[in-house]
Amino acid sequence: MSTQSPDSFVIDGKLALPYQYFAGRTGSRFLTSIRDEKKIKGLKCEKCNKVFVPPRQTCERCFEDISENWVELENAGTVTGFTIIRYEEPHQPFKPPYILAQIKLDGADTSLTHIVKGVALSQMKTGIRVQAKFAKNSTSTIMDIDHFRPIKPKFELGYSYDELEIGMSASFTKTITESDVYQFAGISGDFNPMHLNEEFAKMTPFGTRIAHGALPQSLIAPVLGMKLPGLGTVIPEITVRFRKPTYFGDTVTATAEVVEFIEARRWVKLELTWTNQRDELVAEGHAIAIPPTPMG
Amino acid sequence: MSRRVAVCATAQIKNEPDIWYQRFQGMLFDCFESIVSQTGVTFDMEKGIRNVVTCSDDVFDARTISDNGLTDVVGAHFRGEEKTAQDGINGIGYAMASILSGHDDIILLIGHCKESQPESRHMCTNLAFDPFYCRPLGLDFLNASAFQARAYMEKSGITEEHLARVVVRSRQMAAKNPYARKNKMVTEQEVMKSPMLSDPIRELHAYPLTDWAAGMLLCCEERAHEFTDNPVFVTGFGSCMDSYFLGDRDLTDNFALKKAASRAYQMAGVQNPKDAFDMVELNDSYAYQLPMWAEGAGLVEEGEGRRWIENGGMEANHVNTSGGMLNGNPVMLGGLARALEAVHQLRGEAGDRQVEGAKKALAHGTTGPAGQHHAVLILEK
Numbered sequence: 001m002s003t004q005s006p007d008s009f010v011i012d013g014k015l016a017l018p019y020q021y022f023a024g025r026t027g028s029r030f031l032t033s034i035r036d037e038k039k040i041k042g043l044k045c046e047k048c049n050k051v052f053v054p055p056r057q058t059c060e061r062c063f064e065d066i067s068e069n070w071v072e073l074e075n076a077g078t079v080t081g082f083t084i085i086r087y088e089e090p091h092q093p094f095k096p097p098y099i100l101a102q103i104k105l106d107g108a109d110t111s112l113t114h115i116v117k118g119v120a121l122s123q124m125k126t127g128i129r130v131q132a133k134f135a136k137n138s139t140s141t142i143m144d145i146d147h148f149r150p151i152k153p154k155f156e157l158g159y160s161y162d163e164l165e166i167g168m169s170a171s172f173t174k175t176i177t178e179s180d181v182y183q184f185a186g187i188s189g190d191f192n193p194m195h196l197n198e199e200f201a202k203m204t205p206f207g208t209r210i211a212h213g214a215l216p217q218s219l220i221a222p223v224l225g226m227k228l229p230g231l232g233t234v235i236p237e238i239t240v241r242f243r244k245p246t247y248f249g250d251t252v253t254a255t256a257e258v259v260e261f262i263e264a265r266r267w268v269k270l271e272l273t274w275t276n277q278r279d280e281l282v283a284e285g286h287a288i289a290i291p292p293t294p295m296g
Numbered sequence: 297m298s299r300r301v302a303v304c305a306t307a308q309i310k311n312e313p314d315i316w317y318q319r320f321q322g323m324l325f326d327c328f329e330s331i332v333s334q335t336g337v338t339f340d341m342e343k344g345i346r347n348v349v350t351c352s353d354d355v356f357d358a359r360t361i362s363d364n365g366l367t368d369v370v371g372a373h374f375r376g377e378e379k380t381a382q383d384g385i386n387g388i389g390y391a392m393a394s395i396l397s398g399h400d401d402i403i404l405l406i407g408h409c410k411e412s413q414p415e416s417r418h419m420c421t422n423l424a425f426d427p428f429y430c431r432p433l434g435l436d437f438l439n440a441s442a443f444q445a446r447a448y449m450e451k452s453g454i455t456e457e458h459l460a461r462v463v464v465r466s467r468q469m470a471a472k473n474p475y476a477r478k479n480k481m482v483t484e485q486e487v488m489k490s491p492m493l494s495d496p497i498r499e500l501h502a503y504p505l506t507d508w509a510a511g512m513l514l515c516c517e518e519r520a521h522e523f524t525d526n527p528v529f530v531t532g533f534g535s536c537m538d539s540y541f542l543g544d545r546d547l548t549d550n551f552a553l554k555k556a557a558s559r560a561y562q563m564a565g566v567q568n569p570k571d572a573f574d575m576v577e578l579n580d581s582y583a584y585q586l587p588m589w590a591e592g593a594g595l596v597e598e599g600e601g602r603r604w605i606e607n608g609g610m611e612a613n614h615v616n617t618s619g620g621m622l623n624g625n626p627v628m629l630g631g632l633a634r635a636l637e638a639v640h641q642l643r644g645e646a647g648d649r650q651v652e653g654a655k656k657a658l659a660h661g662t663t664g665p666a667g668q669h670h671a672v673l674i675l676e677k
Contacts, residue, residue: 008317015358021427031428054429054541081547083442084495085434090415091422092434100439102543111543113433126450142429 026067030055034144038134042108044069050109074106075132076151081111084121093143099124103148114142118149157292158230161266164291169257170228172219176211178248184215210245216274216282219254224270224287228256232292236267240285244276251277256287267291301392302520302527303675305334306636308510311477311624314412315507320357323509324408325369331513335523337402339371347376347400349391351384351407353628355420358413370406370511380407383579384510385631385661385671389533391514401516408509409626417505417627424665426540435542437581437627438502440665442494444547445584449496451548451599452587456496458605459583460484463500463622465610466580470619472649473637477506477624501583506624510632512639528642532566532674534559542665550592553660553670557593560658564674569594574654575614575641577634579662580622589660590615593672617641617649631661635673642677 023031026043030053033041042051043066045059052059057067082101085092092098099121102111116130130148138144159168185191190212193200201209217240224235246252253275260269268289274282307330309315309323331337338344348370352362359365363372363379380387384407391403411417421437448454464484470476482490482500490500513523520527536555539545557569566572576595580586587601595613596604603609610616618637621630638657640646655677663669 010316013358015355023428027428052544054426054543060539060544081443081447083439083446083497084492085439086491086495087418087438087493089418089422089434089436091419091431091436093432100433100435102443104543110541113430113435113542115433126446141432143432 024057026055026057029070031140031142031144034134034142035138035140038075040073040075040105040112040132040145041070042073042105043067044071051107052110053105053108053112071107073108077103077105077108077112077130077148079116079126079128079130080104081126082116082124084124097121101130101148103130114145115147116149117147155231157232157294158226159228159291160294161261161268161291164229164258164261164268166258166261168228169255170223171253171255172222172227173251173253174219175251176215176246176248180215181209181211181248184212188212188214206245206247208247210247211250213240213242213283216246216252216254219252219274220256220272220287223254223256224289228258228270229268229289229291234290235287236290237288238272238285239287240272240283242283243281244283246276246282252282259286262288265290299396300517301395301514301530302517302524303512303530303639304515304520304523304527305331305513306511306639307331307334308475308636309508310475311506311508313477313505313507313624315410316412320352320408320410320509321366321369323410323507324366324406324511327406327509327511328370328404331404331511335513337404337513337523339375341375345371345375345402345404347378347394347402348372348404348406349378349380349387349394351380351382351387351405351628351632353381353409353420355423356409356411356414356417356626356628366408370404376400382628382663382669383631383661383671384629385635385659385673386535386663387632388512388514388530388635388673389535389671392530392533395514395516401519403514404511405514406509406511407629407632409628410507411505411626412507421627421665430541435665437665438497439494440542441582441585442497443542444588444666445496445501445582447548448584448588452591453602454584454587454605456488457484458587458602459501460487461605462580462583462586462610463487466583466616466620466622469617469649470623472647473618474647476619477504479504479623497582497584503581503621503630504624506626508626508629508633510629510636512632512636526643528639529676530673531676532560532562532564533671534561534563535669535671537664537669538667540668545666545668547666548588550588550667553589553592553662553667553672554594556670556672560672560674561594564676566674569658570596573613573656573658575617575638575651576658576660577616577618577637578620578660579630579634580616580620581627581630581662583622585667586610586615586620586622589662589667592670593658593660614651614654617646617651628663631659631663631671631673634659634661635675638673638675642675
């Protein structure tokens with residue numbers, strides 16, 4: 001705004017004209033369908049095989065009248081571009097910062113501009129999948145779509161081959177109790193007295209009962225299947241070499257570390273170690289993992 | 297082509313952040329008087345100016361039919377007056393059409409814009425969008441350009457470092473241009489640390505708020521000698537409008553600029569734009585646009601904008617010796633400013649920034665969000 005000068009007035013003005021913009025038949029149908037049916041619709045040019053949104057009566061390429069060729073779009077789509085608004089201006093719908101994005105709805109060939117919420121500004125990326133969230137109170141405008149939010153997958157899959165790196169590691173720790181050993185005997189059918197009968201166990205080289213070797217070994221399963229690579233992983237091979245017995249009450253930590261990429265098959269090799277609370281190596285080995293591939 | 301169009305004179309005031317001391321009418325009148333005194337042109341209905349082309353914007357002036365507020369000071373009463381509400385470079389195309397068609401011999405072209413007077417220039421450009429699907433979301437020329445900047449940077453590999461070089465150079469060039477907005481010199485580090493406005497556009501990547509007015513006298517080749525000993529000729533002009541909705545466009549394909557350029561090149565007989573011009577002025581409202589428009593105008597191969605900056609292409613092509621739009625011209629006049637600089641260069645009147653022996657120049661203008669409309673002008677000595 002101008003500075004007041006000693007010999008010049010500045011008259012404040014405001015170009016404001018109450019006005020009713022006529023949305024037209026085509027625009028009205030688009031807006032009422034969002035408001036009343038919560039459906040975003042596009043218009044298809046059959047000749048150009050192109051679906052447009054926002055709606056228009058005529059295809060700009062071939063001038064065909066397309067005003068009756070409504071197609072229902074998915075209320076979900078892919079972000080094709082975005083910016084984070086950080087400057088503040090009166091014409092903005094919210095106080096910045098917020099994400100303004102170009103969203104290509106499934107079934108459309110053009111992008112619609114709208115707000116994206118529910119994703120950290122620093123994590124916003126082109127290509128994410130988003131879904132329309134409709135406003136609680138209608139204003140009969142495009143803002144009846146309140147915003148778009150990222151579509152959260154039903155399951156958070158583990159690391160894909162491309163996301164894994166050499167040196168990544170994960171572990172799981174558990175105290176092995178007498179009751180664990182009894183249950184494992186039942187599960188495996190291995191009622192060997194060295195695990196269950198203290199008097200028999202006294203005669204063994206260990207001098208007391210020890211856990212089944214496969215019991216601490218099994219602690220690697222939650223690591224590989226739920227942490228690294230994580231959900232969706234398939235393990236075609238595990239090798240183990242047992243180094244120390246596990247006594248009742250021992251706390252065992254199973255650790256996996258990515259050591260090698262098997263590029264030809266897009267598999268990875270992990271080094272496995274089992275240690276106890278005395279920092280003794282209980283067992284060691286390796287696993288081959290087929291990391292999860294993104295679904296859909 | 298039977299006739300050629302000559303630029304006989306240009307006039308401008310200095311680009312400033314806030315011309316609070318003068319109405320736009322006064323700004324225009326200064327340009328008008330300068331042109332009259334340079335050329336001796338009259339408003340004689342037989343021999344003088346019978347048609348004036350003005351360039352202004354209703355929203356920036358907050359009055360409808362914005363040209364109504366200025367016709368008296370540019371001598372437009374009692375004769376033809378046409379307003380262009382696009383970048384003023386299109387007024388040159390309009391003047392060319394009037395003259396080549398034989399409708400008029402002489403056209404006065406004059407334009408203004410004061411970005412300092414509205415509360416916010418982005419509120420003004422928000423009104424360029426449709427009121428149903430885009431305006432409520434706060435779209436304006438800055439955030440529309442941010443979509444384009446991100447897409448172009450991803451596609452071309454242009455980084456913050458490249459943009460910083462564009463900005464620093466713009467200010468260095470502008471320091472040699474007496475009409476350029478006086479800006480602080482900045483370092484590449486300062487550019488890369490300047491506040492983010494609309495990612496990835498930072499404050500120093502955006503042209504600063506500016507007030508300005510400029511004019512030009514154009515006439516048919518046969519009569520140019522009446523007004524100047526040093527005419528410059530318009531030998532090519534082309535323009536093209538891309539789709540209205542941003543989402544209909546591929547924001548990185550330079551569709552409209554390629555079309556505009558090829559039309560201008562065809563008219564001017566330009567075979568290879570890479571080495572056809574002694575200097576080039578591109579309408580870079582935002583830093584990323586300089587390499588992008590250079591690609592679109594065919595000055596470099598598509599996708600080579602990054603290497604063009606790295607290998608000193610901006611210097612080799614003598615691009616934006618004026619400092620460019622990036623140093624500060626108001627919206628609506630970015631392309632007209634480019635044309636004025638090209639005329640200065642071809643007339644050998646560019647002072648410390650003169651490109652020696654410049655004979656052929658390209659000036660480019662753009663209107664609308666993220667380069668929706670482009671115009672390309674070829675000028676020759």
